[in-house]
Amino acid sequence: NANALTRIEAANDTASAKFALHEIGIIKSVRECIVRVVGLPSCINGQIVEFKHGGRGMVFGFNEQDVQILVLTIKGALRVGDEVYSRAEFLHLPVGEAFLGRLVNSLCDPIDARGPITHSDFYPVFTEAPPVMDRVPVKETLEMGTLLIDAVIPVAKGQRQLLIGDRLTGKTTVAVDAILNQKGKDIICIYCCIGKTYSSLLKILHLFKEKDTMSYTIVIGSIASCSLGEQYLAPYVAAMLGEYFMRKGKDVLVVFDDLTKHAWVYREISLLLERSPGREAYPGDIFYIHSQLVERAGYLKPELGGGSMTFLPIAEILQGDVTGYVSSNLISMTDGQTYFSSAIFNKGVKPAIDFGLSVSRIGNKAQWPAMKALSDKSRLEYIQYQELLQMTQLRTSGLSKEAEDRMR
Secondary structure: OOOOOOEEEOOOOOOEEEEEEEEHHHHHHHOOOOEEEEEEOOOOOOOOEEEEEOOEEEEEEEEEEEEEEEOOOOOOOOOOOEEEEEEEOOOOOEEEEHHHEEEEEOOOOEOOOOOOOOOOEEEOOOOOOOOOOHHHOOOOOOOOHHHOOOHHHEEEEEOEOOOEEEEOOOOHHHHHHHHHHOOOOEEEEEEEEOOOHHHHHHHHHHHHHHHHHHHHHEEEEEOOOOHHHHHHHHHHHHHHHHHHHHHHOOOOEEEOOOOOHHHHHHHHHHHHHOOOOOOHOOOHHHHHHHHHOOOOEEEEHHHHHHOHHHHHHHEEEEOOOOOOOOOOHHHHHOOOEEEEEEEEEOOOOOEEEEEOOOOOOOOOOOOOOHHHHHOOHHHHHHHHHHHHHHHHOOOOOOOOOOHHHHOO
């Protein structure tokens, strides 16, 4: 490539000379968070690059003419003709016990004005999920702190349970209650905020501090004012921090609030990259980026530490439409969903859970035997009661004899 440059820097050392080899590209165009660069012939997807005036980006695609880079951080204006440096390194971020009780951004930098964080290791942000042979079947229940959920649609450690429903129906409340309920149970909690307002994040932080839960909680704040690159990275960084503790034998609970906004961010990035839009203008690989994330949850076998990582992704839908592209994708790749109905919420029932559309596919296997015996038929009886209640409100005269007997 005639536009590619390679520079070798040497530094004298007492024992030997150390060489740093990196490629140099030239910025061709800048469009919002997307930078097109000529050069960098050896680049691959996911590789980290550095800009001339500071800041980092990640290779997000390439073709025969140029390389497409997603801007993560920036310390100066990006201009056409500036140099971009690549050292053929993937994105690795710091992890460690010191992150507990801290508020960090999507690059694991502290944003709570409490000073730097001492890290123990560096982990890759994007990694493959543990294979089936490295896992064991779920065997312990995770107490959510909401009696209806623990009794009827229980969640097991290592499960992926989707919280789905219209906005302002209590999804975040249930997820936050689950974090508050882990106090004193030796479970690490990670709350990942994606695309929410700063005031919403402050309310949750205040609640965590008031209930004294920050000692076992990490908060990743990627609010709506953050760059698209930071919002895109946020859930993967949360999974990376969770994997550190999981491989240490700990049980981890991760809340993604919410993946619908994450899908919006990825759609915006893809449209800026001029990739062909598909259903609802989402790119064709939207299923892959979320499945790559949620597959990292699970329960490891004892030889690998015996830890678990439970995911509670949140998905927002519009007017009860669970057949939307992103929501139906998430339903298909999780182990169950808890559906929050705005109609039930408006009746004053909280939590506003629709048991007809809610299911936990593997949670019953880890439920306590006593609770399972008591709640075995409660879900069906409750659904039948709701149907009879609707029929009595209609006051129809064409009811069957069986329905009339039940009503009595």
